[in-house]
Amino acid sequence: MTTRPVGTRRALVLGSSFGILGLYGIWAALDLAPWPWAGTDGHGGHGSEGGHGAAGGHGGVGGGPSPEEFRALTREFVLRYRLADGTVRPGPAPGDAPAAPDPHVGHGAASGLPTAAVPDPHAGHGSAAAPAEAAPAGSTPTRPVPVEVYLAAFQWGFEPQILRLEVGRPYRFRMMAVDVAHGAALQLGPASRIIRLRPGVLVEQELTFTRPGDYLVYCTVFCGPGHELMAGRLLVA
Amino acid sequence: MAASLPLRDRLAALPVGDRRLLEAMVGLALVALGPGLVMGALFAMLRAGWLEAPLGTGYTWLTLHGVGVFFFWLYLAQGALLLALAATAEGADGIAHRRLAAAGLGIVALGLGLAWAAPLAGPALLYDASPALAAEDRRAAGLAYAGYLVQAAGLALIAGAALASVPRAKRAQGGVWSTVAFGTAAWAGLLIVSVVAAVATFLPAALWTLDMAPLPTEHTTRWHLLFHNLHYLPLLGTVLVWYVLVAELTGIRSALGERFSKLVFTSYLLLVPPTSLYHMFLEPGLAPGVRLLGSLLSLLIGVPTVAVFLIIVVSIETELRARGARGPLGWLRALPWHEPTLHAMAAAVVNLALGGTLAFVLIQERLAPLLSDTFTVPAYFHFLTVGTVSLTALAALAHLLPGLRGRGVPAPRLRAALPWLLTLGLLMFGLAGLAAGLTGMPRRVAAVAYGGAAPAAWTDLSAVIALGAVVMSAALLAYALLVVLALLGVGGAAARPAVVEVAEAGWSAAALQPAWSGPVAVAVLILAMAGATWLAVHLMAALPVSATAAGGS
Numbered sequence: 001m002t003t004r005p006v007g008t009r010r011a012l013v014l015g016s017s018f019g020i021l022g023l024y025g026i027w028a029a030l031d032l033a034p035w036p037w038a039g040t041d042g043h044g045g046h047g048s049e050g051g052h053g054a055a056g057g058h059g060g061v062g063g064g065p066s067p068e069e070f071r072a073l074t075r076e077f078v079l080r081y082r083l084a085d086g087t088v089r090p091g092p093a094p095g096d097a098p099a100a101p102d103p104h105v106g107h108g109a110a111s112g113l114p115t116a117a118v119p120d121p122h123a124g125h126g127s128a129a130a131p132a133e134a135a136p137a138g139s140t141p142t143r144p145v146p147v148e149v150y151l152a153a154f155q156w157g158f159e160p161q162i163l164r165l166e167v168g169r170p171y172r173f174r175m176m177a178v179d180v181a182h183g184a185a186l187q188l189g190p191a192s193r194i195i196r197l198r199p200g201v202l203v204e205q206e207l208t209f210t211r212p213g214d215y216l217v218y219c220t221v222f223c224g225p226g227h228e229l230m231a232g233r234l235l236v237a
Numbered sequence: 238m239a240a241s242l243p244l245r246d247r248l249a250a251l252p253v254g255d256r257r258l259l260e261a262m263v264g265l266a267l268v269a270l271g272p273g274l275v276m277g278a279l280f281a282m283l284r285a286g287w288l289e290a291p292l293g294t295g296y297t298w299l300t301l302h303g304v305g306v307f308f309f310w311l312y313l314a315q316g317a318l319l320l321a322l323a324a325t326a327e328g329a330d331g332i333a334h335r336r337l338a339a340a341g342l343g344i345v346a347l348g349l350g351l352a353w354a355a356p357l358a359g360p361a362l363l364y365d366a367s368p369a370l371a372a373e374d375r376r377a378a379g380l381a382y383a384g385y386l387v388q389a390a391g392l393a394l395i396a397g398a399a400l401a402s403v404p405r406a407k408r409a410q411g412g413v414w415s416t417v418a419f420g421t422a423a424w425a426g427l428l429i430v431s432v433v434a435a436v437a438t439f440l441p442a443a444l445w446t447l448d449m450a451p452l453p454t455e456h457t458t459r460w461h462l463l464f465h466n467l468h469y470l471p472l473l474g475t476v477l478v479w480y481v482l483v484a485e486l487t488g489i490r491s492a493l494g495e496r497f498s499k500l501v502f503t504s505y506l507l508l509v510p511p512t513s514l515y516h517m518f519l520e521p522g523l524a525p526g527v528r529l530l531g532s533l534l535s536l537l538i539g540v541p542t543v544a545v546f547l548i549i550v551v552s553i554e555t556e557l558r559a560r561g562a563r564g565p566l567g568w569l570r571a572l573p574w575h576e577p578t579l580h581a582m583a584a585a586v587v588n589l590a591l592g593g594t595l596a597f598v599l600i601q602e603r604l605a606p607l608l609s610d611t612f613t614v615p616a617y618f619h620f621l622t623v624g625t626v627s628l629t630a631l632a633a634l635a636h637l638l639p640g641l642r643g644r645g646v647p648a649p650r651l652r653a654a655l656p657w658l659l660t661l662g663l664l665m666f667g668l669a670g671l672a673a674g675l676t677g678m679p680r681r682v683a684a685v686a687y688g689g690a691a692p693a694a695w696t697d698l699s700a701v702i703a704l705g706a707v708v709m710s711a712a713l714l715a716y717a718l719l720v721v722l723a724l725l726g727v728g729g730a731a732a733r734p735a736v737v738e739v740a741e742a743g744w745s746a747a748a749l750q751p752a753w754s755g756p757v758a759v760a761v762l763i764l765a766m767a768g769a770t771w772l773a774v775h776l777m778a779a780l781p782v783s784a785t786a787a788g789g790s
Contacts, residue, residue: 013544014544016547016756017539017540017547019763020536020597023763027601032774033529033532033601187677187692189780190780191780192607193782194609194611194677211781213781216687216691218679218687220610227682231688
């Protein structure tokens with residue numbers, strides 16, 4: 001009786017083939033996925049970068065403003081914060097109170113980035129200092145109230161087209177494609193953050209910039225012959 | 238592993254009508270491929286700034302490219318190879334219901350005409366033809382949907398004829414499926430899955446253009462399912478063709494037995510269709526649990542392809558070592574490299590490894606906000622659809638032609654070199670595309686300067702991408718031209734394949750040779766995937782922004 005040569009045994013071939021599933025362990029080690037025994041909380045509680053990032057989960061399509069209502073809200077936002085040069089500089093609304101203590105403070109973002117409320121020891125720009133809404137010394141650090149920013153995507157542009165933002169201040173971006181599907185990607189130097197917008201669906205993301213820069217906003221979903229004309233800018237200082 | 242007579246001889250023994258039908262199918266596949274390749278290269282040159290065109294023209298070119306290459310070339314090439322294998326499986330006696338298959342071919346040709354006319358009749362919609370973009374002019378969209386639906390009907394007839402052919406082979410074998418007949422049936426089944434996905438995607442949209450249904454809001458989701466099938470399901474056909482051609486070129490049987498091969502082919506049916514969730518990671522409103530499940534399921538895509546790779550590599554290595562090959566790579570040198578088809582298969586394996594490595598970064602749901610909708614996507618899938626599937630299909634068609642026409646494909650040395658030239662072009666296209674995609678350069682865009690606000694590297698990298706596109710398109714076109722010449726009867730005498738003596742099933746003491754190259758290659762591949770993932774995570778961490786979801790509706 002003969003035995004199969006080493007390397008041609010079925011168990012080895014099957015084991016090697018399913019070995020590709022071992023990548024999951026590498027993902028978990030890189031904090032991209034939860035360990036099976038950790039449950040889902042371990043994955044989501046650290047200010048995750050992408051897993052919960054694009055949108056959703058807070059009600060369905062009908063719970064937010066309609067495209068027409070969103071256009072009106074955006075126009076109101078632009079009129080309120082427009083500067084003489086035509087750019088838009090949103091700020092905190094009068095009477096905004098500090099938010100409740102942030103349960104995530106101390107964890108940092110899943111990507112290893114600081115949140116706005118935690119000074120970034122690696123930034124080197126003094127950029128991550130929390131804005132003035134921080135709580136008094138000696139008390140529990142609080143998270144500043146995010147400033148609301150409206151961004152409407154349409155064929156073929158963004159409104160507002162140029163936003164002036166501050167380093168270290170959290171912004172709650174409220175975005176909607178008001179005609180057909182669009183993207184609202186942010187080019188941030190070494191890489192981009194891609195955001196997909198479906199028509200009439202409100203997408204909210206809280207963003208805190210940790211470095212100043214002139215960042216491109218562009219569409220990443222084909223939206224017709226003027227697709228490449230869709231561009232805006234974020235001037236972060 | 239394969240029937241006793243060489244495939245070319247079995248093709249030559251087919252009825253004349255069967256052979257003419259297969260030739261016609263090869264010819265129509267090349268009609269779809271040629272212009273499709275040219276349009277893709279033109280679009281790449283436009284993006285690089287080498288050409289100028291009115292606003293929107295580039296998207297017409299990109300639509301013609303996608304329709305021609307991804308829909309019609311890939312399906313027609315699969316149809317021709319599927320029918321050829323079904324008609325020549327051990328015990329088969331030709332194409333069952335040849336008229337059905339011929340009608341299918343005619344219907345697919347009509348579909349090609351309709352789908353190609355669409356972007357010329359109205360605004361370009363790209364090959365997913367989103368109805369929302371056609372709200373003001375439904376003519377072009379209507380033509381596109383009609384073309385796709387007609388194609389699906391034709392493809393169903395072709396797959397049906399193949400499915401009807403293999404049971405005859407089984408009966409002739411005493412009720413036992415040969416591995417090739419079994420794999421062919423599974424492949425035909427997957428084509429039927431594609432047909433169903435196409436109908437589910439485009440029928441509601443077609444009814445909308447006729448005012449018989451509301452605007453299909455689920456078109457994008459259905460398109461993702463179809464697109465997933467479109468570019469992963471041909472992998473089963475590809476590995477089945479490798480399986481057949483290895484036996485044809487080397488005479489080596491599977492070292493793991495026919496039942497094991499059938500199990501692996503079946504696993505494609507079970508594992509690939511449910512793994513499409515990762516295309517939707519960026520969709521607003523997708524629940525976190527679904528994202529995680531999508532990531533987990535996506536890993537399964539690689540399992541059957543790695544298994545087939547291992548079956549083929551360990552079988553070849555073991556047998557050639559038993560025949561005297563020495564040294565770590567001596568078995569590779571012992572392969573019949575004078576056969577041009579072998580060069581195409583080897584290049585296809587290299588491209589599969591490259592494309593697979595990049596694909597496994599993209600299926601990680603938390604990297605989706607970094608990479609989805611960027612040029613990383615075409616960078617990886619061209620390695621699979623062009624460098625693996627299309628190259629294998631073209632080489633296989635060239636290999637089959639002497640059996641159909643009685644004459645060989647000309648210029649065997651050129652045919653041996655072209656796959657490597659294609660791979661060189663793909664490397665330029667893919668690596669430059671990967672670099673551009675990692676910095677966020679979008680796919681499907683005709684210009685990347687954004688008035689000077691985009692990174693300057695996007696323009697430079699677009700030039701390398703265009704050069705790569707030109708090189709790979711030229712290589713594939715040259716290969717296709719050689720096949721056309723053979724179809725037209727221009728070529729040398731039919732050359733007999735240099736088949737080595739067929740190994741006996743089972744294992745003798747002399748064949749007890751270790752075969753570690755396959756498992757080692759897989760381990761290296763997994764490490765490369767892990768490294769690429771780490772690199773992407775590192776990039777994500779370097780972004781000057783922190784982000785959390787704030788909800789939405």
